[in-house]
Amino acid sequence: MKIGFIGLGAMGRAMATNLINADFDVTVWNRSTDKCQPLVEAGATQADSPADCATADVLITMLADDAALAAVVEEHGLIEAMGENTVHVNMATVSVATGRDMAARHQSAGRAYVAAPVLGRPDMAKAAKLQILAAGPDAAIETARPALETMGAKVWPAGDEPYRANVMKLATNYMLMSAVETMGEAAALTAKYGIEPGDFLEIVTSSVFAAPAYQAYAPAMSKREYDNPEGFKLALGAKDVDLALAAAHAEQVPMPMGATARERLAEAMAAGDGDKDLSALAEVSRRGAHLDD
Structure with a gap:
């Protein structure tokens, strides 16, 4: 099977590598x-332009945001360049x-x-353990399935309308932001009373909150080490909350916790933590509690 792969950030690079290692015929393109x-x-094979990737059996785009996707589609005539039987699988969060x-x-x-956005960080992409939310025509998903199953641990059906997978991804990341924010707040509370954050977080992530959303971010919070190239950048989390709130506004769905999460993420970015791991959100709570004064 021939695969065209556009977008080689931390996630895309790992995903494309797994396809290559599985002996797919992969053509790649990246702006850099x-x-x-x-x-x-x-x-x-390196393509000279995105259009050179578009005649593959499956065309995968894994770009940073809406603007990056629009630029590739519009400036390079991506859809017009697609083969008659090519399936375009957009795996980015848009x-x-x-x-x-x-x-x-x-x-x-x-x-x-x-639309097949993924749940998981770059380390999970490397290990081919992504959870993939796939929505679109059944025949198109089946065409892409061998590639999807190579990149992920499970392909979850998300309906026949592609946008539904986008909604599910945004809703999931919205919950993730809330989880990381409340974990940071709770860690600051216990620290104010002389309890080591690592001790508290080890207990809760091994018992009541023994779930990946907590376990993935607790160690960095405990050590206050947020420079993780394999992690989920805080700025991307802020972008996803914005997208979730926009989707909620469009359908008049109240999401009051979202405003708080967005405010806290903005504070973290103002402090220069946008390129750090999402767990750096805990520093906002620490500063508010004057733990380092």
Whole structure:
């Protein structure tokens, strides 16, 4: 099977590498061309433009945000360049509005489109343990399934309308932001009373909150070590909360905790923590509690 892969950030690079290692015929493109070289050395072909990836059996896009996806689609004529039987699988986290727009554009052009955002960080992408939310026409998903199953631990059906997978991803990340924020607040409370954050967090993440959303971020909070290239950047978390709130506003769904989460994420970014791991959100609570004064 021929795969075109566009977007080689931390997630995309790991996902494309797994496809190469599984002997798929992979052609890659990235705006910063130097990121293609390690994959070429692993066996991929480097495309001169995104359109060169579009004639594959499955075209995968894993770009940073709505704007990056729009730039590739519009500036490079990606949909127009797609083969008649090519399935475009967009695995990036994008807004519901963009998800709907992409589906409509592909339908107008008579091309297949699947939204398949992922749950998991770069370390999980490397280990091919991503949870993949796939929504779109059944036949298109089945065409892409061998590639999806190579990159993830499970492919979850999310409906026949692609935007539904986008909604599910945003709702999940909204819950994640809330979990990390409340964990940071609770750790600050216990620290104020002389309890080591690591001791408290080990207890709760081994018992009542023994779940990946907590266990993945507690160690960094305990050590206050937030420079993690394999982690989920705080700024991306803020972007996802914005997208979730926009989706909620569009359908008049109250999400009051979202405003608090967004405010706290903004405080963290103002403090220079945007490129750090999401667990750095705990520092906002520490500063508010004057723990380091």
